[in-house]
Amino acid sequence: MDLELLYPDGKVISHPAGVTGADVAASIGPRLAAAAVAVALDDQLLDLGRPLPAGGRFRVITAQSDEGRHILRHSAAHILAQAVLSLFPGAQFGMGPAIEDGFYYDFDIGRPFTPEDLAAIETRMHEIVAADQPFERVEVSQAEARALFADQTLKLEIIDSVDAAEVGIDQADGPWGTVYRNLEFIDLCRGPHVPATGKLFAFKLLRSAGAYWRGDEKRQQLQRIYGTAWESPKAMADHLHRLEEAERRDHRKLGAELDLYSFPRELGPGLAVWHPRGGMLRKVAEDHSRRMHERYGFEFVYSPHLARELLWEISGHLDYYADNMFPRLEVDEDEFYRVKPMNCPFHILIYRSRARSYRELPLRYSELGSVYRQERSGVLHGLLRVRGLTQDDSHTFCRPDQLADELAMHLEFVTKWLSDFGFAEFEADLSTRPEKSVGPIDRWEEAERALEATLKNVGLSYRIAEGEGAFYGPKIDIHVRDAIGRRWQCSTIQVDFNNPERFGLSYVSTENEPVVPYMIHCAKAGSLDRFLAVVIEHHAGAFPGWLAPVQVEVLPVAERHLDYAETVRDALKEQGLRVEVDYSNDTLGEKIRRSLTQKRPFLAVVGDKDVEANTVGMRRYGEDKDRRGVPLSEAMSEIIESCRPPEV
RNA sequence: GCCGGAGUAGCUCAGUGGCAGAGCAGCUCACUCGUAAUGAGCAGGUCAGGGGUUCAACUCCCCUCUCCGGCUCCA
Known part of the structure; x- marks a missing residue:
């Protein structure tokens, strides 16, 4: 009997029974078929190679979508586990999901991973990808699953803790769950996966760290390896660039650079x-x-900042929160206080x-x-x-x-x-x-x-x-x-x-x-x-005008312009602006560089011509160009407008 | 708290058992400059702290502290 598939564009197309997701994708177009990592039938994700069980709403999932990337990353996690198991005989492996921007897998190899281990694992992963090993989906009973993972205590715990109904692929008397196999490597998994390891164009291992088994700090600590995986080298490069961007914005770094705060050891x-x-x-x-x-x-x-301990007994904080309160202060015999x-x-x-x-x-x-x-x-x-x-x-x-x-x-x-x-x-x-x-x-x-x-x-x-x-x-x-x-x-x-x-x-x-x-x-x-x-x-430290600690910096071109610089400063201060004059005897280029690295919203350069014409050279943060000879009154209203605090 | 990594001048970093180093910042002097680093000189160190190994430790080992990346936690 034929299957009726409703495509995203509204067309309904019949396909013979037993048709796979890959077949349907190929029938739509070779480029789509090449980009596909899985298909969705009534929003349920299925492997490309799996015969469609019924008709319904049909979509091809490509690696360029969130769902597609998720599948890609999940497959990357399997490849990671495969690499670790082949490099570290006797390794135990736990869980390895896709996460935002990447994936991880938890292992126990009896010691932590070293950076050298990560490099070796990544190399092994590249070999697995180059081999283009197909992922094979196999339905198993609970007993079969136990037998497959007989020497994997973590997997056995998962198998025994998962209720058949919860896995629910074919609930009643059907198989208990699925495993995915590529060559010698088998992992317990619901899928779907990319058709073969060769689909992983771009991935990178990022770091390893301890992680408690099943997120429980009372249980053993495993070693987690984090990685990232993307649909293309370009997408991955963009992601790595975003990570650098986040580093550039780090408030601890900017706090020191902009002289905002510090964390003295002595405190x-x-x-x-x-x-x-x-x-x-x-x-x-x-x-x-x-x-x-x-x-x-x-x-x-x-x-x-302090109160008798009694207060925290009444409020219930001592019952529910004592671990995160500083210890009691004994102020007098039997007289205890707590910092709030x-x-x-x-x-x-x-x-x-x-x-x-x-x-x-x-x-x-x-x-x-x-x-x-x-x-x-x-x-x-x-x-x-x-x-x-x-x-x-x-x-x-x-x-x-x-x-x-x-x-x-x-x-x-x-x-x-x-x-x-x-x-x-x-x-x-x-x-x-x-x-x-x-x-x-x-x-x-x-x-x-x-x-x-x-x-x-x-x-x-x-x-x-x-x-x-x-x-x-x-x-x-x-x-x-x-x-x-x-x-x-x-x-x-x-x-x-x-x-x-x-x-x-x-x-x-x-x-x-x-x-x-x-x-x-x-x-x-x-x-x-x-x-x-x-x-x-x-x-990124470049505050809007109303928040900037220094809103305008006045830069005299040479020392003889200092008087005028102060006049400009005072006029701006009069308007309630936060203004400073650069009194250093550095070159103008150096003064400008310093002001820009301090991310001042406005620079006002004053030289001979400005003294004469009562103007300033204006430069706004984020604008590469300067405007010379701006009348002071004009500059002032622009700065005031731009530094106005929000209405309340 | 747990796992791993790190800590050398104010900052960024080099220095793998044999004299403690650079750039920037700072100070002094010269230069007085029109839109992202002028030049020269000077000064700056308990190599996180403590213990050990060694003829000799920044370097190797142990402990502690702090920071970084995770885990767990976040009223």
Whole structure:
């Protein structure tokens, strides 16, 4: 019986039973057939050589698509394992999936891999690719699978842990699963794969690192090899170039180059000091934060860095978070204090300082609060993960009937804040109740519904992050995409019905009854330190005018132009701009080079002609050309316009 | 915390058992310059810290610290 295939262009074409994906691709065109790595039938991916089981919506998957690259990388992982098994007799192998931009495979060869090992493995992989070994799909029963991997304990564990129904290729009494074979190498795998190893035009092993078996730090550590694979050498070169670009934007590097901050040894790991330039960047961000909070109806509060341990017992932090809190300080006998890891309990105490009426809600408290968290040593990473950080934290206390409006307002605030710093693409995660949580499940569900409704109303795209919520309540996390497409978590909006309860908060309702208020935790930047690191990487250190620590640098051509340079500086300063004069006696070329490497938004060169005509030579960062003899007033209005902070 | 790699001048790096090096930055002097590095000179070191092997250690071995890449974690 013939199969009816619906092509992407809407045509329906009949093919004889037993036709393979490769046959169909070839019938469409030889170039398509050559580019194909697999086919999709009703969006289910199938090997090219596999007879199509039925008719349906049909697509050819080429290596130039995300699905195609995924298949390519997955096949590359097999080739990697094949190479390792052939070079290291007795090697155990675990799992080897395709990941974003590449693939990895976990092994146990009784020792770590050396860089020389990686080079040898890569050479072996090239041999396997050159041999163009076909990938063969074989259906096996669970017992057959066990026999095939009899000496592979990791594979046996996978085989025994996978429920037949879950694999579900042909569920009922059919085979249990599939393996893929190319020559002597066999791996347990669902597929699909490229038809033969020769399809791997471009791949490269990048590094090896320890990785816990099945992601569990209590289990043995395997050695993971990471690689990248692409549809063409050009695509791979582009990817490697992107990696270099990311390195160029590294905020740790730029922080030193632009003299923004440092991490002195004497302070201890994960603790930064902000230098004057970085300090200005921070001040500008903080000023903006304060103006925004004011505009959205927040009030400013302040709290100390320490509190009695009792506070953290009430809040539950000691039960749920003690591992990441700095150890107690013994201040007096039996008198213990803790450095604060969060600001919320303080704000709660401010709410509780007197009786509250339903009329005064919502109450919105905001604080740029510095907190200290004893992050594990291995996770520290520049400003992105530190032990001392400042949050633009806020806590809103409201009535249940106000929750929806408040959440909408917070979300609006957050997206405005992020766009002000130059981010255009947002994605939200709705994180639901984690395994270890406090509070009744129906309250959790109610809060989760409220958050989801807010996201729907605003029309922000989101995904559900099951079990990722805070221990006290569910949350929305907002992620941004930066200039080179990386995803960063910044803002967070969390509903909390536990802490108000724990601290015995209430307000007096219209019926003169005490009612427990709802609480919303919100950080717009998250950690300001981390956020600014993301901003630095996003802009590659070339800040938009309003954020730049120095907005204009005035460069005198020679010393006799210094007086005029100062006149220009003072005129610009008068307008509230951040201006500096270069007093060095370097050549103009050197002054310009230095200003450009410092990524100043504007340079103003002043020489004889400018002194005479009251003009400047303007140069804008990113423009290669200079404009000579620009009247000072004209230059000034252009700079003011370009350095204007966002409206609040 | 775990696995691996690294740590030499402020920065980037050379130095594989036998006198501690370069470029940039800094300082001094000269030059006074019109859009990405003017020239000369000077100064700068507990070779991350501690222990060991050796006639001799930046170099080899052990421990600690810090950083880098991952894993795990991130209220």
